[in-house]
Amino acid sequence: MDRAGKKLVRETIGILKKLHPGWEAKRILSDIKPMLEREQIPYSSSNSLLQNIKYQLKKFRETETTTLRRSGSGRPPTKSSKQLSIKLKRLVLNKRRRSPRKVAPKVDASVLTALRNLKKFAKPHRRKTTTKITNEHLMKRKKFALWLKRHWKLNPHDRSSKWQRLVNTYFSKPFRLTPELTSKNDIIWSTSRQDADKHGGYHGREKFSPGIMLWGGISWNGLIPPEAPVFIDKFLDGYQWPKRAKKTINGARYADLISTIGYPSLMKKYRNRVPIFQDDAASIHRTPIVLQQIDALFNERIPVDVQSPKFDDIWAIETV
Incomplete structure (x- = not known):
């Protein structure tokens, strides 16, 4: 009609x-x-x-007329009220798994009304992924934080602050060269499955995708090395390996990395000042050969016995 x-x-x-x-x-x-x-x-x-x-x-x-237009389904909108906001805050604020769809029946409102009122005083935030911390980690973190507060000046902008001389180094976690496919986003609009297959409808996936690992440092004076981080696979190519041997980094090779690449790059950034070396609490960094090499190259470092693991919220480079 x-x-x-x-x-x-x-x-x-x-x-x-x-x-x-x-x-x-x-x-x-x-x-x-x-x-x-x-x-x-x-x-x-x-x-x-x-x-x-x-x-x-x-x-x-x-x-009493048929000429006026009714909006939407005709359901009268629920007016926002102070009581509704109080109920929503009590049920939802800072609590997990409280979607508007679940909360709306409890406050006697529609889903859209609950969502509209929620947006007035809060925003949705996704949960972040971080390292799991045990009670032992918490004790070590507290001990390390107290040590930093006692021996280092808190203001990093002070000329005599040790924070300006700190060099934080880290190995990245291995990541794949072939990224994971998100099938929900990677789509092809076609009239049929056959047409989609003809125009790139398949995605080749490697069963054992090669991965790489990086090493680098961050400091008040810039990145170390300044041009690009060290690709560990290329660094390991400089060694003689038996046939079909797996190329891995160990304490001796890490000590070579510090002495041949890390130390020269670092001293270019600190020509007139003494840098303070720091790396994480991984077992490879605590081998005798590594500790001896670092003591021979650097006059000062963060003591191993007070340094805390699981400190990625302080050392930003550990989130790489």
Whole structure:
């Protein structure tokens, strides 16, 4: 039915309802159907026309006219109130797994009303992934923080601050050269599966994707090395390896990395000042050969016995 036909039906229902207040939808339908046939106005079915008449009658009972338009489904919007906000804060604020869909029935409101009021005083935040910390880690973190507060000045902008001389080094975790496919986002719009397959519908996945690991440092004076981090696989290519041997980094090779690449790059950044070396508490960094090499190269470092593991929220480089 076109717009003119819908307008005619609305006006006719309004006139009939004023003339015959007791008429209901089916009685009005019996008068409107012959009128539409005379005017040669097509309609989809008697049932759809009946539903339209019921809608117009409901609108007439509320507004005493059929010309006004009802917004949406006709459900009156729930007004925001202080009591509703208090209930939402008590049920949702800073609590996990409290979606508007679950909370709305508890506050006697629609999902959209609950969501609209939630956005007035809060924002949704995804949970972040971090390293799991045990009670032992917490004790070591507290001990290390107290040591830093006692022996180092807290203001890093002070000229004599040790923070300006700190060089924080770290091995990155291995990451794949071939990224994981997100099938939800990587799609092809086609009329059929066959057409999609012809235009790149397959994604080749390596069963054992090669991975790489990086090493580098960060300091007040810039990155170390300044050009790019050290690719460990390329560094290990400089050694003689037996056939089919797995190339791995150990204490001796890490000591070579510090002496041949790390130390020269670091001293270029600290020509007139004495740097303070720091690496994490991994077992490879605590082997005797590594400790001896670092003591021979650097006059000062953060003591191994007070340094805390799981300190990535302080040493930002450990999040790489």
